[in-house]
Amino acid sequence: MSQQFSGNLGTVLRRELASYFATPVAYVFILIFLIMAAAFTFYLGGFFEREIADLEPFFRFHPWLYLFLVPAIGMRLWAEERKYGTIELLLTLPITATEAVIAKFLAAWLFIGLALVLTFPIWITVNMLGDPDNGVILAAYIGSWFMAGGFLAISACLSALTRNQVVAFILAVVVCFLFLLSGLPMVLDPFRAILPQPMLDAIANLSFLVHFSSISRGVIDLRDVLYFALVIGFWLIANRIVLEIKKAS
Amino acid sequence: MIEAKSLTRRYGPLLAVDRISFTVEPGTVLGFLGPNGAGKSTTMKMLTGFLPPTEGTAVIFGHDIITDSLAARRIMGYLPEGAPLYGELTVAQFLDFTARARGLRGRQAERAIAGSVDRLTLGEVLPQTIETLSKGFKRRVGLAQAILHDPRVLVLDEPTDGLDPNQKHQVRQLIRDMAEDRIVIISTHILEEVDALCNRAMIIASGRLLADDTPQGLLRRSRYNGAVTLAVDDAQVVASKLSELPEAAEVEIRRGRLTVFPSGRGNLFDAINRRLTEHQIRIDEIQLEGGRLDEVFRSITMEEAA
Numbered sequence: 139m140s141q142q143f144s145g146n147l148g149t150v151l152r153r154e155l156a157s158y159f160a161t162p163v164a165y166v167f168i169l170i171f172l173i174m175a176a177a178f179t180f181y182l183g184g185f186f187e188r189e190i191a192d193l194e195p196f197f198r199f200h201p202w203l204y205l206f207l208v209p210a211i212g213m214r215l216w217a218e219e220r221k222y223g224t225i226e227l228l229l230t231l232p233i234t235a236t237e238a239v240i241a242k243f244l245a246a247w248l249f250i251g252l253a254l255v256l257t258f259p260i261w262i263t264v265n266m267l268g269d270p271d272n273g274v275i276l277a278a279y280i281g282s283w284f285m286a287g288g289f290l291a292i293s294a295c296l297s298a299l300t301r302n303q304v305v306a307f308i309l310a311v312v313v314c315f316l317f318l319l320s321g322l323p324m325v326l327d328p329f330r331a332i333l334p335q336p337m338l339d340a341i342a343n344l345s346f347l348v349h350f351s352s353i354s355r356g357v358i359d360l361r362d363v364l365y366f367a368l369v370i371g372f373w374l375i376a377n378r379i380v381l382e383i384k385k386a387s
Numbered sequence: 388m389i390e391a392k393s394l395t396r397r398y399g400p401l402l403a404v405d406r407i408s409f410t411v412e413p414g415t416v417l418g419f420l421g422p423n424g425a426g427k428s429t430t431m432k433m434l435t436g437f438l439p440p441t442e443g444t445a446v447i448f449g450h451d452i453i454t455d456s457l458a459a460r461r462i463m464g465y466l467p468e469g470a471p472l473y474g475e476l477t478v479a480q481f482l483d484f485t486a487r488a489r490g491l492r493g494r495q496a497e498r499a500i501a502g503s504v505d506r507l508t509l510g511e512v513l514p515q516t517i518e519t520l521s522k523g524f525k526r527r528v529g530l531a532q533a534i535l536h537d538p539r540v541l542v543l544d545e546p547t548d549g550l551d552p553n554q555k556h557q558v559r560q561l562i563r564d565m566a567e568d569r570i571v572i573i574s575t576h577i578l579e580e581v582d583a584l585c586n587r588a589m590i591i592a593s594g595r596l597l598a599d600d601t602p603q604g605l606l607r608r609s610r611y612n613g614a615v616t617l618a619v620d621d622a623q624v625v626a627s628k629l630s631e632l633p634e635a636a637e638v639e640i641r642r643g644r645l646t647v648f649p650s651g652r653g654n655l656f657d658a659i660n661r662r663l664t665e666h667q668i669r670i671d672e673i674q675l676e677g678g679r680l681d682e683v684f685r686s687i688t689m690e691e692a693a
Contacts, residue, residue, distance in 0.1 A: 142490075149487040153473070156484075160475040160516070223471030227532070230435045231488040232461045386398060386438055 146233045147241045154245030164249065167211060171253045174203055179260065191268025196260055197278045197354035201318055201346055204289045209310035211250065212293025213303045215242050216381065220301040225385060239378045243287075243294050243370075250286045254279065281353030284366035285346055289314050291373035298380040317369075321345035388412055389434070389540065389570055393443035396429050396594075403429045405594040406443065411587075413539070416566045418585035418602075419574035422688055426594040427574040428468050431544050434572070435465040447540055461489070464538035468545055470529030474518030478509055478528055481517060482535065489536040503531040506561065523554040530558065534565060541571045547580065559584055578680040581605075592688040606678030608687075613649040615659050618672035625668055634658040646676075 158164040175196065179185045183195025219225035228238055264270050293310035300306050319325050321342040329338060342348070349362045389411040396404040404426040411417055419427040432438040434445055436456045445452045450459035473481055482503065486496040504510055507527040512520060517528060526546070533541060546562065547555040562571055562584055575581065581588045582602050590598040590605075598605060606612055619625045622640045629647050630638045635658075636650035649655040656675050663670060 145490070146488070149484065152487075153476070153480075153484045156480055157473060157475050160477075160480075222474070223467055223469055224473055226432070226437050226467040227465075227471055230437050230460055230463070230465045230467075231485070232457045232490065233488055234457065 143237060146237045147244065150228075150233065150238055150241035151245045151248075154242055155249065158245075158249055163211075163214075167207065167249075168253045168256060171203070171207055172256060174207075175199070175257055176260070178203065191264055191270040193260065193264055193270065193275050193278060194354060196257070197282055200282045200354070201285065201350055204286050205314055205318060206311060208250065208286055208289035209293045209307050209314060211246050212290050212310055213297050213306040215246060215294045216298035216377075217301050217303045217306045220298075220385070221303075229385065235381055236378055239294075239374055239381065243291060243374060243377075246290055246294070247283075247287050250290065251283055254283055254286070277358035278354055281350065281358055281363065281366075284363055284370075285350050285353070288317070288346060288366045288369040288373075291370040291377070292317065295373045295377035295380055298377055298384055317344060318346045321348045389445060389447055389572075391430075391434070391443070391445040394430060394433055394440050394445060395442040396426075396433060396438060397441045403594050404433070404440075407591070407594075407596045408443075409589065409596065409599060411570050411572070413568050413570055414566065415587050416562065416571045416573070416585045418581040418588045419572065419591055420578070420581055420588055420684065421574075421576065421591035423576065425591045425688075427591055428544055429594075430591070431465075431542050431572065431574060435463055435542050436460045437467075461536075462538055463540045463542060464533035464536065465541075466529045466533045466543045466546055469548075470526050472517050472525060472528055472532075475516065477514055477516055478520075479513045481528065482531060485532040485535055491536065499535050499537070502537075503535045506534065506564075507531045523550055526550060526554070526558065530561065539569055541565060541569060543571070543573045545574055545576075547575070547577070578684060582680060590684065590687050597687050598683075602680070605683050606680060609678030609680070609683045610648060611646070611676045611682060612678035613655060614676040615647045615649075615656055616672075616674045616676055617645045617647075617659070617670050618643065619645060619668065619670050628666060628668070629659060629662060632658050632662060 178199035179193075179196040183198060185195045188195065216225070219228060229235060261275060264275075265272070289310075292313050293306070296309040296313060297303075297306040299309065316325055322345075326338055326342060329341060333341075349365050352359060353362055389409075391407055391409050393406045393408050394404055395402075395406050407426075407430060419430065421427050429438065433440045434447070434452065436452050436459060439453060447459040448462055450456075450462070452459045473484075476484070479500075482500045483496070486499050489499075491499050504513065507530055509524070509527055509531055512524055512528075517525065520528070530543075530546065533543065541562075543562070547558050550558065559580070562573065565571060573580075573584065585602055588598075588600060588602050588605055589596055598608075600608075617625070622643055622645050626638045626640055626645055629635055629645070632647075632655075634650055634653045634655040635647045637648045639646045639648070647655065647659060659673075
């Protein structure tokens with residue numbers, strides 16, 4: 139990584155984060171994220187009733203939490219720049235579009251990471267109540283963060299399609315939902331008649347849920363992390379292409 | 388130096404800019420003049436590297452905007468149309484971002500920001516959030532980011548649009564100050580601005596470059612150039628007397644004022660003066676016209692539409 143590349147990344151990243159914290163977006167997001175995460179864990183997950191010292195009921199609901207909250211962060215990434223015309227300012231600076239795409243993604247991803255780190259009281263709680271495997275918990279945190287990155291890359295790319303944030307949000311939720319559930323009959327059935335079995339298996343294997351379920355149980359398989367990394371990479375490249383096509387309009 | 392070579396841009400089937408070529412030397416304040424939707428902004432977007440040209444290219448002080456885009460962008464400052472800014476940031480945060488993005492760090496960045504803030508008298512609003520500022524201040528912040536790195540080329544898309552007369556005056560003064568050994572390109576549809584600011588003007592309509600001249604040169608194309616306008620009591624009588632002059636081509640009466648157009652033979656102004664004295668005609672006002680830019684603009688752009 140050249141010094142200039144990282145310098146430009148840092149510059150755009152800092153500006154993005156400054157914007158998050160200059161508006162209520164950051165505080166509202168973090169607050170809602172923490173409340174929802176806790177509610178899911180304790181009410182739906184039955185954290186206490188299970189009487190097992192682990193965070194499986196906490197991580198199990200992350201895909202559903204991210205399904206709505208990550209598009210809410212990602213929707214503004216490019217739609218806002220296009221709406222206010224600041225994209226013209228950003229992309230005429232001596233910064234490449236690739237750097238801008240990566241920096242904006244990283245800023246939002248770090249921000250979601252911060253929200254995730256702020257769930258640490260639940261980790262303290264489980265350590266006070268029992269003797270959990272902290273290695274498993276750490277692995278699950280990393281896996282969860284990577285899955286959030288997948289949702290975010292999808293949202294960022296779709297945000298470049300439109301200057302309307304509501305449209306960007308809805309598109310992102312729908313596409314994230316398809317990726318989340320691609321292993322379930324609901325998504326597979328429409329394809330069953332037209333696609334051969336190997337392709338159906340391939341689609342099923344794209345499911346976030348399938349890849350995350352093992353991670354949430356603490357089985358961190360490099361292939362699952364690699365999967366999310368590939369999803370991120372793919373959607374960021376798509377983001378770069380969409381940006382190039384749509385910036386003129 | 389800027390060399391635009393057949394710059395062309397299509398939006399789908401729409402031809403927004405059609406093979407525009409020109410060369411600009413340092414010290415020039417070039418005005419892009421044209422009706423709305425003429426292709427002025429699109430040309431600027433291509434020059435500044437925001438939009439790739441469909442065909443053609445431009446070279447900015449030796450840097451091709453397509454093959455050497457980053458180097459070209461480094462020596463340019465750009466104020467996009469409507470002066471978009473990150474409204475949620477403070478002025479200080481925003482200028483700091485621009486300085487860093489321009490590769491300035493530490494003391495260098497501080498000096499650049501201080502210079503820019505000083506030039507646009509933004510000191511008092513530095514800690515303020517941009518979206519709370521008045522329109523005039525916002526525009527000044529937009530200009531501040533454009534000149535921060537002391538660019539050799541300054542591209543300003545409608546820099547005075549929507550400002551009040553005092554603010555307009557201030558921005559024009561700034562542009563004049565910046566012009567020395569730099570290239571400044573502004574776009575406008577305010578004709579007086581070209582006269583007040585530019586030493587070169589290009590009329591662009593329907594994506595084509597229709598005229599490229601000094602403002603004085605454009606004025607000379609006006610049929611009003613060298614015409615004499617008089618305010619007299621009895622316009623009809625005076626008109627018949629003056630139309631006999633060999634120096635006069637035509638006489639028009641509009642709202643009690645008489646305009647005599649030159650035929651090109653001899654000095655019209657002197658001839659009229661002599662004739663008026665001969666006949667002892669009392670006049671309330673007499674004026675030698677330099678030409679009317681709005682008329683030139685209309686005739687050039689309408690010709691194209693016809």
